[in-house]
Amino acid sequence: MNIVELQQAEKNYQGVEALKSIDLSLQQGEVLGLFGHNGAGKTTTIKLILGLIKPSAGQVRVFGEDPTGDNAYHLRRQLGFLQENVSFYQQMTGREVLDYFAKLKGCDKKQVTDLLEEVGLAHAAMRRVKTYSKGMRQRLGLAQALLGQPKLLLLDEPTVGLDPIATQDFYQGIARLKAQGSTIILCSHVLAGVEKYIDRALILGQGHLLAEGSLSTLTEQTNLPVTFHLQGSNIQLPSALQANAVDINGGLKLHVNQQQKMATLQQLLTLPSLENIDIHMPSLEDIYTHYMNEVQHREPPR
C-alpha cells in the first residue's frame, strides 16, 4: 500500500489553478523533497495530503483512505505536521504547548518530556514561548510534529531560522526517523544540504509537476554539465576542450558532459601547468535552477 497517493489531483481557487494534475505515490520509509518557487503549489499539495482541502479534480489517498473522509479522524493520529512560520501560543511555556497538543492527539505526557529532550529544549521547557528564539520555536514545532510517533511526517520549511549546526542536527533526526520506518515529505526552498537526506525530489513550478525522481535520475534527465575549475597560468587545453572553456580569474572554467567526465579528467591531469583542480558536479540547486529557467521560458509568469 502506498502511504500517499495522488492521482491527477488538481486544485483551483476561484478559477485560479493552484495545482494541475499531479501524480505522486510515496512508499513507506521514503523521504520526498518537495521543491518549487513561492506559489508553485507546494503548500497546496501539503494541504491536500493533510485533508485540509478537497481536490477540485482527481484523487488523494493517504494510508489508502480519503483524508477528508469519515475516517480522517483516525488517520490524523498518524500524521505529523510542521508548518511554515508557526508562532504557537506566546503566553504558554514550551512544556504547556506540547502538553496541549499531546492531549489533543491522545498521547501520554511522558512522550512530551522525551521529545523536549530530543529536540534540545528540555532546559527551556518552563519558559514562555515568547522568550524563544526563532530556532527554538522551530524545534518546538518539530517536537509537536513528532508527537504520537507519526507514520507520515509533513514538514513545511523545517530548517528556516535554524543555524547550520541545528540544521545538520535536524537532518540527522530525519535520517533516524526514516530508519525507524517513517515516511517524510520535506518541503523547502533552502536546497543546500538536503540532497543527502532525500530519496526523491519533486519539483513544482506554477502548479505543474516539472520533474520527479531520484537525484541521479534527475541529474541524468537534465544532462547538466560537470564543471571543472582549473587553476594555473597559461593552461593550454587540448583543442577539443577549448570551445567549452572560459577564462576566469587565475585559471579556466570548463564545462564537460557528464559522460566525458573521466576521460576529460585524465586528459587534464597530463597538463603541465595545472596547479589545482576543482570538480563541481551538478547539485540539486543546479537541477532546480535548470527546471525553473525552463518553466520561465515556456510561459512567462503572470
Add this chain to the structure above:
Amino acid sequence: MNAILTVANKEFHDGLRNRWVMSISLIFALLATGLAYFGAAASGQAGFTNLSTTLVSLASLAVFVIPLIALMLAYDGVVGEDESGTLLLLMTYPLSRWQLVLGKMMGHWMIMAFSTIIGFGLSAIIMGSFSENTTWNELLMPYAFFITFAILLGWIFIAIATMISASVIEKSKAAGLALIVWFIFIFMFDLSLLGLLVGTEGNVNAELFPYLLLLNPTDVFRLIIISFFAEQQLTGLMAVAQHAQFSMFSLIFSMLVWFIAPVLGAISLFNKRKL
C-alpha cells in the same frame, strides 16, 4: 467530548493567565457593590438600601458592561488562531471543526461564569455582611437569579463574538464588527424603538410592539430581572412591555433561543471557513 474539554480547559487557563478572570471579577464586584452602596445617593442617602432596587439598577448597568466584556473576550478566538498559524495546525489534529469552535466557546463561557459568580457573589457577601436591613436568606435567591441570567447574557454575546470571529479573516475586522454589534444592541436598537414610538406619536400596534423587545437579548435580560422583582416600576422603554405581560417562561425561552442560535451560527460559519 474529550477534545472539546481539552480546548475549553486551555482557553480557561489562558483567561486565568492573562488576568481576564481577575479583571472581570473585579469590575463586576466594584460595579455591584458601588451601586448597592451609592445607588440611593440621588435621593440623598448613602448605604445599602432596598435589594430589589439595587439589582434592577444593576441590571440596567450590566447590559452595557457584560456584552462589551463578552465581545472583547471572544472576538479573536478563531481569527486570532488563524493569524498565528495555529488554526491550520489544529485542523490537522484528530479534532473536528465543530469540536474546536465549541471548545473555544465553552472555555470563554467558563471564564464568564466563573468571573460573574466571583464578582457579583463577592458583592452579595459584602452587602450581606454590612447591610443591616437585609438578611442572608433574603439575599440568596435574588442574587442567584441575577447571576444566572447575567451569565447567560454573557454567554450569548460570547457566542455572537465567536460567530464574528469565525466569519472574518482579519482580527481588526472582528474587533470593528464586535464594536458595531455592541453599539446596535445597546444603543441603536432601543433608540430606534423609542424613535418609532415618538415618530408615530405612540400610534403603534400596542399588541405587537412589545414583542419587538424580544429581538434584543439585553432587553430580554432586563425584562427577566424586572419581572422577577415584580414590585418594581417599569420605566423607560421597558414600560411598553406592560401591554404584553410576558410570562417568565416566555422570557426565559426567548433568552435560550438567543443563546442557541448564535452557537449554531458560529459552528456553521466555522465549518464554512476556508483554511
